[in-house]
Amino acid sequence: MQHKLCWLRGKGVTVNCPGGHEGCTASLPVHAPLSEYDMGKSIGTELALQNVLIKYAKTDGDGRSAAGIEDSLKILHPMWSVERLADPLHLAATQLSHCYNAKFSDEMFPGKTRLDKGKVKKILSQDVIG
Incomplete structure (x- = not known):
């Protein structure tokens, strides 16, 4: 999960703030853009390393996460494709x-x-x- 929100700070979660204050729960620096594609790529990489292949990804209309999943899976499985389904x-x-x-x-x-x-x-x- 990628986020810049610090509202979980102090809720018992052990986190390292990326360039901010101690105890911050943000996983991205404040100035970093949120990217559905990058999140999808990260998810796809984790799944590909576990030999899990995704055939369908359900996203919102402008979601790019399915493309990120597909690109990361193609590194280990070049012939694989992921079909994006509309939510x-x-x-x-x-x-x-x-x-x-x-x-x-x-x-x-x-x-x-x-x-x-x-x-x-x-x-x-x-x-x-x-």
Whole structure:
């Protein structure tokens, strides 16, 4: 796990702060970027060293962790590939958001006020995702 948060400090966890204060639980320096790809690569390396191969990785829509897992596994198993599967919760939330934010004509939804029309638009968006 990679994080920069120090809120676990003093909770009985033995940690070394990367360049910060004593007792910090952060695993990255404050200025280091968080990278899903690097996290995936680290996970893939650990699994490859244990001879565990991953065929499917479920991530959010913009997740790069599956690519990191695949790249690390290919070092020991060059012909191996990892397929990224979309997380259904993230996928549904994205579809709901896109439908709700889509441009519709003012006459499409019944209601006297913008709030009333927004409620009907939300119901349509929820029906679209299923």
